[in-house]
Amino acid sequence: MKSDLFAAIEAGGTKFNCAVGTGPDDIRASVRIATTTPTDTLHDVMEFLQNASKLGRIAGIGVGSFGPIDLNRQSDTYGYITTTPKEGWKYTDLLSSMGELFHAPVGFDTDVNAAALGEYTWGNGEGCDPLIYITVGTGIGGGVLVNGRPLHGSLHPEIGHLFIPAIQSDAPNPDGICPFHGDCLEGLISGPAIAARWGAPAETFPADHECWGEFSTLMALALSNLILTLSPQRIILGGGVMHQAQLFPMIREEVQRMLNGYVQTNEVLQDIDNYIVPPGLGDQAGMLGAMVLAKQAKGR
Amino acid sequence: MKSDLFAAIEAGGTKFNCAVGTGPDDIRASVRIATTTPTDTLHDVMEFLQNASKLGRIAGIGVGSFGPIDLNRQSDTYGYITTTPKEGWKYTDLLSSMGELFHAPVGFDTDVNAAALGEYTWGNGEGCDPLIYITVGTGIGGGVLVNGRPLHGSLHPEIGHLFIPAIQSDAPNPDGICPFHGDCLEGLISGPAIAARWGAPAETFPADHECWGEFSTLMALALSNLILTLSPQRIILGGGVMHQAQLFPMIREEVQRMLNGYVQTNEVLQDIDNYIVPPGLGDQAGMLGAMVLAKQAKGR
Ligand SMILES: Nc1ncnc2c1ncn2[C@@H]1O[C@H](COP(=O)(O)OP(=O)(O)O)[C@@H](O)[C@H]1O
Ligand SMILES: Nc1ncnc2c1ncn2[C@@H]1O[C@H](COP(=O)(O)OP(=O)(O)O)[C@@H](O)[C@H]1O
Ligand SMILES: [Zn+2]
Ligand SMILES: [Zn+2]
Numbered sequence: 001m002k003s004d005l006f007a008a009i010e011a012g013g014t015k016f017n018c019a020v021g022t023g024p025d026d027i028r029a030s031v032r033i034a035t036t037t038p039t040d041t042l043h044d045v046m047e048f049l050q051n052a053s054k055l056g057r058i059a060g061i062g063v064g065s066f067g068p069i070d071l072n073r074q075s076d077t078y079g080y081i082t083t084t085p086k087e088g089w090k091y092t093d094l095l096s097s098m099g100e101l102f103h104a105p106v107g108f109d110t111d112v113n114a115a116a117l118g119e120y121t122w123g124n125g126e127g128c129d130p131l132i133y134i135t136v137g138t139g140i141g142g143g144v145l146v147n148g149r150p151l152h153g154s155l156h157p158e159i160g161h162l163f164i165p166a167i168q169s170d171a172p173n174p175d176g177i178c179p180f181h182g183d184c185l186e187g188l189i190s191g192p193a194i195a196a197r198w199g200a201p202a203e204t205f206p207a208d209h210e211c212w213g214e215f216s217t218l219m220a221l222a223l224s225n226l227i228l229t230l231s232p233q234r235i236i237l238g239g240g241v242m243h244q245a246q247l248f249p250m251i252r253e254e255v256q257r258m259l260n261g262y263v264q265t266n267e268v269l270q271d272i273d274n275y276i277v278p279p280g281l282g283d284q285a286g287m288l289g290a291m292v293l294a295k296q297a298k299g300r
Numbered sequence: 301m302k303s304d305l306f307a308a309i310e311a312g313g314t315k316f317n318c319a320v321g322t323g324p325d326d327i328r329a330s331v332r333i334a335t336t337t338p339t340d341t342l343h344d345v346m347e348f349l350q351n352a353s354k355l356g357r358i359a360g361i362g363v364g365s366f367g368p369i370d371l372n373r374q375s376d377t378y379g380y381i382t383t384t385p386k387e388g389w390k391y392t393d394l395l396s397s398m399g400e401l402f403h404a405p406v407g408f409d410t411d412v413n414a415a416a417l418g419e420y421t422w423g424n425g426e427g428c429d430p431l432i433y434i435t436v437g438t439g440i441g442g443g444v445l446v447n448g449r450p451l452h453g454s455l456h457p458e459i460g461h462l463f464i465p466a467i468q469s470d471a472p473n474p475d476g477i478c479p480f481h482g483d484c485l486e487g488l489i490s491g492p493a494i495a496a497r498w499g500a501p502a503e504t505f506p507a508d509h510e511c512w513g514e515f516s517t518l519m520a521l522a523l524s525n526l527i528l529t530l531s532p533q534r535i536i537l538g539g540g541v542m543h544q545a546q547l548f549p550m551i552r553e554e555v556q557r558m559l560n561g562y563v564q565t566n567e568v569l570q571d572i573d574n575y576i577v578p579p580g581l582g583d584q585a586g587m588l589g590a591m592v593l594a595k596q597a598k599g600r
Contacts, residue, residue, distance in 0.1 A: 068564060082564060083564050129453060130451070130453045142529075144529075144530075146446045146447070146451065147446070147447070151430070151446065151530065151531065152531065153429060153430045153530060153531030153532055153533055154531050154532065154533045154565045154566075154567050154568075155531045155563060155564070155565050156531055157528065157529055157530065157531055158528045158531075158562070158563065159528060159529055161528050161562060162525050162528055162529070163464070163465050163521055163524060163525055163558070164463070164465065165463050165464065165465045165466055165483075166465055166466060180559075180560045180561065180562040181558070181560060181562070183465075221463055224463060225462050225463055225525060225529075226529060228457065228458045228459060228461050228462055229442075229444075229457055229459055229462070229525075229526060229529050229530065230444075230451065230453060230457065230529065230530075231451065231452065231453030231454050231455045231456055231457055231458075232453055232454065233453055233454045258463070258481070259480075260480045260481060261480065262458070262461060262480040262481070263455060263458065264368060264382060264383050264455070265454045265455050266454075267454050268454075
């Protein structure tokens with residue numbers, strides 16, 4: 001008899017990261033598909049899933065997607081990517097085709113809520129309540145778990161667009177680039193924002209370049225506000241830009257300096273090295289989180 | 301036979317607001333006690349409770365307190381006000397004496413988490429998930445309910461101290477007054493901050509004074525960040541300063557302007573008049589929330 005498998009799809013603006021298996025130590029098949037047009041990309045995803053379904057019964061499907069997405073099950077556009085600025089992807093139905101083809105339940109959430117779930121289940125966020133996961137890449141996104149469950153509310157967190165206090169900047173082009181808000185977090189320190197404001201791709205700056213000092217201050221302002229609002233038990237920072245490992249100690253020090261002894265928690269005062277951390281699952285957090293969504297969908 | 305009653309204590313920096321009853325329409329006794337020294341104030345509270353206990357059995361006690369407080373039941377200082385700057389109140393044990401005297405279970409939370417619970421149960425926050433309650437008075441505090449339950453995490457929210465982007469200010473003394481952070485929300489727009497920065501008590505400025513325009517912009521920045529972080533289904537603004545009713549439309553308009561169409565929810569785009577609202581329970585939200593804490597303590 002074939003065993004039950006779960007399909008995980010991390011739908012990103014650059015690539016779709018897909019896998020079939022049961023957990024981090026049991027991935028039976030995986031593929032990366034470039035994000036081109038919805039028709040082409042979703043076609044390739046379906047093809048991967050159909051091939052993978054020969055390995056075992058697909059008992060659940062999980063999709064963690066870039067957003068904004070519609071998470072309201074009562075809505076006509078449940079399971080859609082909605083008002084994204086990404087060319088061609090406005091109001092794209094991600095789920096219907098997959099669920100129908102495999103007669104399997106489908107779990108759906110933001111890519112970053114999924115990544116938070118992945119870290120909570122198998123990575124660096126075990127038992128942390130609340131848990132915050134932030135990715136800094138092409139955009140900035142944040143997922144929040146309260147009591148182990150993704151926070152939704154009237155939409156879902158959009159931490160990437162937080163307003164943060166302006167600081168004196170030595171960047172050659174100091175203005176933020178968010179088309180909606182200019183100087184929001186994403187407008188100032190996403191990968192493309194660093195490139196635009198400092199004049200070269202983020203990965204080309206040496207570890208001691210002044211752009212990273214500014215990055216740490218701005219990120220610390222955002223994290224301080226998140227600590228004051230959510231009182232998280234841990235914050236995980238992932239995504240391409242956070243491969244700059246020197247940023248972690250810089251950000252931690254700035255957070256302590258800004259909060260200035262007001263938040264009297266062991267996490268902030270004594271143990272900040274275990275409070276603001278990289279993902280335990282590396283760049284697989286989102287995909288593995290989608291697998292958790294698949295398992296939860298089956299369990300419902 | 302005497303009926304079961306619940307004791308509610310809102311412990312504030314100015315006054316302790318105490319009542320005994322079963323709900324907003326059934327308050328059997330109430331009193332306001334000035335916040336002087338812990339010994340004197342708590343003595344008067346105990347006296348009130350002892351008298352009130354002649355009206356019926358006290359089946360539960362609820363305390364909503366100014367903070368920071370220790371909410372960790374495993375901690376030696378559970379039930380204490382901890383590092384407050386308030387003279388004489390550092391490390392004050394609020395709960396032990398009460399619970400022992402009445403052999404009743406005691407519920408404990410921040411004054412603002414309690415107020416959020418009160419509004420969720422009997423006021424303007426029914427069914428809202430998440431629900432945010434913010435008071436703007438001598439200080440600024442915020443309570444958050446997720447799934448109807450107060451958010452705690454490693455401490456509890458401290459929304460009053462959010463960092464907000466500096467704006468051009470015409471105040472005679474533009475600098476914020478928070479001893480920890482200077483220009484945090486409380487440092488800029490609490491009652492005493494308005495008085496210090498604009499040169500006269502907040503209640504003396506006419507409704508069209510420019511201080512209210514600045515207030516609305518700064519509050520809207522904080523609320524926009526809270527909307528992006530928590531995706532609340534409603535935000536309730538209470539406290540002395542929010543008696544300035546003209547502030548509500550001004551804040552709503554600023555929030556819409558700042559979010560600039562990015563948060564595509566009905567609440568923000570169409571129905572903001574029912575999204576950012578005053579408390580349905582007026583200045584009784586905190587006390588009645590403490591009564592909810594008392595009832596929940598009994599139910600445990
Ligand atoms: N080592 C690195 N240092 C700094 N920035 C990096 C590094 N690697 C990738 N980036 C930046 O991260 C962004 C891509 O983020 P990534 O998380 O890999 O993908 P995406 O956000 O598209 O899923 C690009 O803007 C790139 O410049
Ligand atoms: N009508 C009003 N307009 C503006 N400010 C007010 C008004 N009433 C009270 N305040 C201010 O609110 C603060 C007191 O807040 P309040 O919520 O009543 O008490 P507390 O925060 O001490 O519990 C004072 O700083 C006072 O100046
Ligand atoms: Zn933005
Ligand atoms: Zn402050």
